[in-house]
Amino acid sequence: xxxxxxxxxxxxxxxxxxxxxxxLDGTRTEQRIDAEVVRSVLGLLEVDVTSPDAERAALAGARxxxxxxALPPTIGMRTDRPRAVPGPGRLTAVDGERGADGWxxxxxxxxxxxxEPGRYTYETAAGRAHVVVAPPAxxxxxxxxGWMLQLYALHSRDSWGIGDLGxxxxxxxxxxxxxxxxxxxxxxxxxxxPVQPSPYTPSSRRxxxxxxxxxxxxxxxxxxxxxxxxxxxxxxxxxxxxxxAHDRVWAAKRAALEALWRGAxxxxxxxxxxxxxxxxxxxxxxxxxxxxxLWPQDxxxxxxAGIAAARDALAPRIAFHAWVQRQAESQLAAVRAAARDAxxxxxxVHDLAVGCDPEGADAWMLQDVLALGAxxxxxxxxxxxxxxxxxxxxxxxxRLADTGYAAxxxxxxxxxxxxxxxxxxxxxxxxxxxxxxSGCSADRGTYVHYxxxxxxxxxxxxxxxARALVVGEDLGTVIPRIREDMAERNLLGSTVxxxxxxxxxxxxxxxxxxxxxxxxPERAVATISTHDLPTAPGFLAGEQVRVRAELGLLDxxxxxxxxxxxxxxELLALLTAEGLLDSPDVTDTDEIVxxxxxxxxxxPSRLVLASLYDVLGETRQPNLPGTVDEYPNWRIPLxxxxxxxxADERVRRVAAVLAARTGDGG
Numbered sequence: 001x002x003x004x005x006x007x008x009x010x011x012x013x014x015x016x017x018x019x020x021x022x023x024l025d026g027t028r029t030e031q032r033i034d035a036e037v038v039r040s041v042l043g044l045l046e047v048d049v050t051s052p053d054a055e056r057a058a059l060a061g062a063r064x065x066x067x068x069x070a071l072p073p074t075i076g077m078r079t080d081r082p083r084a085v086p087g088p089g090r091l092t093a094v095d096g097e098r099g100a101d102g103w104x105x106x107x108x109x110x111x112x113x114x115x116e117p118g119r120y121t122y123e124t125a126a127g128r129a130h131v132v133v134a135p136p137a138x139x140x141x142x143x144x145x146g147w148m149l150q151l152y153a154l155h156s157r158d159s160w161g162i163g164d165l166g167x168x169x170x171x172x173x174x175x176x177x178x179x180x181x182x183x184x185x186x187x188x189x190x191x192x193x194p195v196q197p198s199p200y201t202p203s204s205r206r207x208x209x210x211x212x213x214x215x216x217x218x219x220x221x222x223x224x225x226x227x228x229x230x231x232x233x234x235x236x237x238x239x240x241x242x243x244x245a246h247d248r249v250w251a252a253k254r255a256a257l258e259a260l261w262r263g264a265x266x267x268x269x270x271x272x273x274x275x276x277x278x279x280x281x282x283x284x285x286x287x288x289x290x291x292x293x294l295w296p297q298d299x300x301x302x303x304x305a306g307i308a309a310a311r312d313a314l315a316p317r318i319a320f321h322a323w324v325q326r327q328a329e330s331q332l333a334a335v336r337a338a339a340r341d342a343x344x345x346x347x348x349v350h351d352l353a354v355g356c357d358p359e360g361a362d363a364w365m366l367q368d369v370l371a372l373g374a375x376x377x378x379x380x381x382x383x384x385x386x387x388x389x390x391x392x393x394x395x396x397x398x399r400l401a402d403t404g405y406a407a408x409x410x411x412x413x414x415x416x417x418x419x420x421x422x423x424x425x426x427x428x429x430x431x432x433x434x435x436x437x438s439g440c441s442a443d444r445g446t447y448v449h450y451x452x453x454x455x456x457x458x459x460x461x462x463x464x465x466a467r468a469l470v471v472g473e474d475l476g477t478v479i480p481r482i483r484e485d486m487a488e489r490n491l492l493g494s495t496v497x498x499x500x501x502x503x504x505x506x507x508x509x510x511x512x513x514x515x516x517x518x519x520x521p522e523r524a525v526a527t528i529s530t531h532d533l534p535t536a537p538g539f540l541a542g543e544q545v546r547v548r549a550e551l552g553l554l555d556x557x558x559x560x561x562x563x564x565x566x567x568x569x570e571l572l573a574l575l576t577a578e579g580l581l582d583s584p585d586v587t588d589t590d591e592i593v594x595x596x597x598x599x600x601x602x603x604p605s606r607l608v609l610a611s612l613y614d615v616l617g618e619t620r621q622p623n624l625p626g627t628v629d630e631y632p633n634w635r636i637p638l639x640x641x642x643x644x645x646x647a648d649e650r651v652r653r654v655a656a657v658l659a660a661r662t663g664d665g666g
Contacts, residue, residue: 004036010055012063013042013058014038016066019045019448025380026381041374044437045371045448070086071085071122071126071128072401073130074404076457077131077132078135078136079116079117079133080113082111085109089123091104092122093116095119098116098118099118107122115133117134119132120132132409132454134457138469138491141606143663144608144662145607145659146344148609149171151163151184152199152637153612153613153638155239156642157641159214160253161236161237161239161248161249162244164212164214165214165331165335166217167214172344173338176646180346180421187204188278189209190282190285190290191321200353202362203356203361204365207275210328211246211249213253213327213328213331220261223264228263232256235256243632243635243636244636257320261323266320267323268319268322268323274365275325276311276318278321278322279322282361283317284299285361301367332418339420346421347419347420348421350415350418351423351425354376358392369395370396373438376394376433376434378434379443379447381476387436387441388442389441394433394435395408409462420467421470422463423470423472428478431479452481456489471525472486472492474494490523491523492606493523495521495527495603497514498533500514500515502514518603527600527608527610529611533621535614536592538619540592541589569584575592575596575599578599580595580599590650593614593617597658598657608658610655615651616650616651
């Protein structure tokens, strides 16, 4: 990868700012990063290394940062371990019970073990640091089974052309005793067309999508006069065809929400400062378009010179969008209450996307703590020789640390306010992310490291306060420290049937025979597939090869088809060896899918999750990586309405198998 080698001086500067100059790829081979790439990424962190003089100044600054007695801007620590610090200084509680009491103590050289979980400040003559104290680990969640859902797909005869939170409540109450529900991200959209269908490219990760609202469940609908309700009812779109129409659904729901808001007297939703900023973005997007980088110059920052006047001019629209968010919060709370009333041992688990739309609300509001000149991605590997770029700006580790990780903590806290757990997409991003400067190919990037102790302290503190579990999506190339830290803190990992293999007996690689789920890890969420992989019926039919060949995504379709057939035969042989099929020659897809779920439930994993796509015979996967409009990504509904799905014999059989084999016969 490298043609311009990194000098020792540049390497020292890069190390001080967490920028990698080499890394180990999936085969544990060291890949060195080109010096030009290192300089570009350092530039994104505002470290000037563009000339010899600038590099000498940067080196002096790097040594000062790493020098003895330097006080880090944020310190993450555990309740059970002391932490050495430059001292003497004064430790003061900021929040929690101690913060309310104004607790403070003098310390000298060590923050003591036994501190209450919470946020503190530590002040010395040399400066001031944020301190985040978290429990050493989260409690063990109960072992149970549940459903994993793309909520938008869960349409019913009462929902408006797309799955909504009312449908989710129906599933919770009638989901055959499921103990958990894992959702796709319900992050906020930019409220102008075209609506981004991917839940993993959100406008804001802190706020919720109004597409998920059940219009008829709003208090404003119940309180509306007959004429307003008739107006709203007439807007309801139907689910038609085999693709969801996000723009059509949002146009209908927006019109309905506006009618109900007017009928309710145009309330403002009692917004706080953060919600006001989000609602301001939404109102500005309606006026100037969904790309804030093209707005008038004085509106491109939340503190821009034109913002005050714009807020006055757009006050009704700001009030409307704030009110919509309050309705979403209320319905999310009602869903969680329904899960508790149903006696679900885990409950509702929300999903956190790895990043946000660079033109969305978060990027506008949080641009000072995001690297808008970079995108998150992945380096070249065996699965994608060109690497990947995802179009999502990463957190700036320096700015996060300077602000006590406030933006990250606010985001996690907001998501857990109405959740019993949180799944973190690409959890490796708490430790490091592959940064690619804008305009560059994915192979012209490098890893930027984060203070994982601080990130984990913030995450565990918020999960502890919310009494929530945390799941990390740790698929792919994962450095050993990540899994060690996850295990130590009791974060659940992710184990997927398609990927779970023993080492090859000849090469030692990770492409050996399928590993029976009974030998999977306990601290994990067990699934057959993911949203980026084939469904079970699709895998059995070889659909993933057919579609990619049809779209010209395969260099050698014949070889890929043969490989897929061999993998199918291997899976049927495993099901037969485990006593779940009478013969590997079984051809009934429904029978094989039930056997697959029995196999899955043999795993000791804490959570065993099934997808209704798998059970109901959907061959199309929710998302096909490497495509945008060539494939209906994130727009595939369940093949039948929710009412029919819950009454379907296949769903009953799978639920019974999972309940019996996980010891959760509810």
